[in-house]
Amino acid sequence: MGNTLTIAALASAEKMINAALRYDPATRIGLARLEGKIIALHITTPGIHLFAMPMDDELRLMGNWDGDVDTRISGSLLALAQLGQKEVHNLKDTGVTVVGDLSLLADMQRLVKNLDIDWEEMLSQFTGDIIGHQTAQLIRAKFGWAKERAKSARRLTSEFLTEELKTLPGKPELEDFYRQVDDLRLAVDRATARVEQLIAERKPTMRIEF
Amino acid sequence: MNDKKTTHFGFQQVPVEEKAERVAEVFHSVAAKYDVMNDLMSAGVHRLWKRFTIEASGVRVGHKVLDIAGGTGDLSYQFAKLVGANGQVVLADINASMLGVGRDRLTDRGIAGNINFAQCDAQFLPFPDNTFDCITIAFGLRNVTDKDLALRSMQRVLKPGGRLLVLEFSKPQSEILSKIYDTYSFKVLPFMGKLVTNDAESYRYLAESIRMHPDQQTLKEMMDNAGFVRTEFHNMTGGIVALHKGIKP
Numbered sequence: 179m180g181n182t183l184t185i186a187a188l189a190s191a192e193k194m195i196n197a198a199l200r201y202d203p204a205t206r207i208g209l210a211r212l213e214g215k216i217i218a219l220h221i222t223t224p225g226i227h228l229f230a231m232p233m234d235d236e237l238r239l240m241g242n243w244d245g246d247v248d249t250r251i252s253g254s255l256l257a258l259a260q261l262g263q264k265e266v267h268n269l270k271d272t273g274v275t276v277v278g279d280l281s282l283l284a285d286m287q288r289l290v291k292n293l294d295i296d297w298e299e300m301l302s303q304f305t306g307d308i309i310g311h312q313t314a315q316l317i318r319a320k321f322g323w324a325k326e327r328a329k330s331a332r333r334l335t336s337e338f339l340t341e342e343l344k345t346l347p348g349k350p351e352l353e354d355f356y357r358q359v360d361d362l363r364l365a366v367d368r369a370t371a372r373v374e375q376l377i378a379e380r381k382p383t384m385r386i387e388f
Numbered sequence: 389m390n391d392k393k394t395t396h397f398g399f400q401q402v403p404v405e406e407k408a409e410r411v412a413e414v415f416h417s418v419a420a421k422y423d424v425m426n427d428l429m430s431a432g433v434h435r436l437w438k439r440f441t442i443e444a445s446g447v448r449v450g451h452k453v454l455d456i457a458g459g460t461g462d463l464s465y466q467f468a469k470l471v472g473a474n475g476q477v478v479l480a481d482i483n484a485s486m487l488g489v490g491r492d493r494l495t496d497r498g499i500a501g502n503i504n505f506a507q508c509d510a511q512f513l514p515f516p517d518n519t520f521d522c523i524t525i526a527f528g529l530r531n532v533t534d535k536d537l538a539l540r541s542m543q544r545v546l547k548p549g550g551r552l553l554v555l556e557f558s559k560p561q562s563e564i565l566s567k568i569y570d571t572y573s574f575k576v577l578p579f580m581g582k583l584v585t586n587d588a589e590s591y592r593y594l595a596e597s598i599r600m601h602p603d604q605q606t607l608k609e610m611m612d613n614a615g616f617v618r619t620e621f622h623n624m625t626g627g628i629v630a631l632h633k634g635i636k637p
Binding site for chain 1: 433437443445446470472625633
């Protein structure tokens with residue numbers, strides 16, 4: 179019974195993803211180029227095994243795959259989510275392990291990163307163009323406001339910690355400290371070179387005569 | 389003394405040569421509304437059972453697939469997408485009405501070029517030895533007169549290393565589920581059949597034929613006897629349906 183439920187859950191997720199992808203033609207073209215490739219995804223926490231296969235210009239999600247796999251990716255949900263967001267050239271210390279075709283991972287990562295779903299077009303299908311556009315504008319304005327608030331919250335927290343509580347150094351202080359460390363390192367390097375030169379000058383030169 | 393060989397048709401015993409004809413009548417009768425009835429009878433779960441079959445098939449680009457008793461083409465549609473332009477799918481069914489519905493449906497959904505249709509009997513498959521990478525028979529084996537003969541025929545046309553997948557109704561694993569399932573099959577199913585296709589008898593046959601079909605272990609042994617190796621089965625929805633898998637050595 180559990181197996182049937184897993185298949186049902188994945189079928190629903192697949193339907194939702196592909197419905198959203200209909201409004202991102204660039205990603206669909208990218209998926210079509212990877213047609214037939216199988217990616218096995220093992221999410222360690224929580225323990226989930228699933229397989230993804232681009233088919234036509236859609237993505238197919240499967241709970242089982244009894245065949246060859248091109249790339250096996252394993253890692254925690256957090257590590258995998260971060261991998262989808264960042265440009266990573268080396269998987270060391272990312273908490274993600276990959277076996278198989280690495281270029282397929284790079285292609286998928288690029289697709290996820292460049293995902294750009296046209297929500298306005300999606301809304302317009304249900305509401306018509308005018309209401310769809312107005313709703314999208316409203317969402318964008320609200321989203322922009324939330325983004326701005328999040329940014330200022332980050333700034334205020336940092337100011338509170340550095341200026342009020344004085345628990346952390348400020349950015350200019352930190353940069354000044356780094357500059358001093360650099361200066362000191364250069365001065366030590368110069369002094370070392372000078373000492374070595376003086377030692378070399380004091381040594382008698384050996385001459386070999388025939 | 390009557391030496392005529394008989395076989396079961398639902399709960400009745402009929403002469404062997406009559407069974408195919410009687411089964412054909414059932415499917416001629418239900419062909420037009422087969423998909424609607426499947427969705428109604430299984431509450432759409434048959435799509436999940438078929439989805440699991442696709443996942444277990446391991447079919448890739450370029451493979452050759454035979455979908456026996458393919459009916460209205462649910463599996464063939466997915467396989468045609470999986471094998472791509474260089475692969476080949478053969479949708480086979482003994483029943484012309486079902487095959488006609490399947491062919492129209494696949495054509496309407498834009499499937500062409502890598503699919504062929506064949507009206508043939510699973511017991512005597514008209515293909516050369518070692519032809520297919522994968523063979524599936526979904527909800528069809530129980531209607532075949534001589535199942536052993538059909539399994540041997542499938543083994544012959546599979547390539548070595550190719551796999552056979554048999555998706556079929558089977559024996560529920562719990563007593564309670566079994567009782568609910570019995571009531572549903574013998575009371576509700578014929579009633580729904582009467583409502584939708586005005587044909588309660590055909591759906592009574594479907595319920596009876598499910599009960600006469602070998603259980604999980606017996607079918608596995610039949611596949612072993614037909615020459616398949618690494619045979620195994622997966623129960624789905626509490627054993628109401630089982631997917632059997634075997635590899636041709």
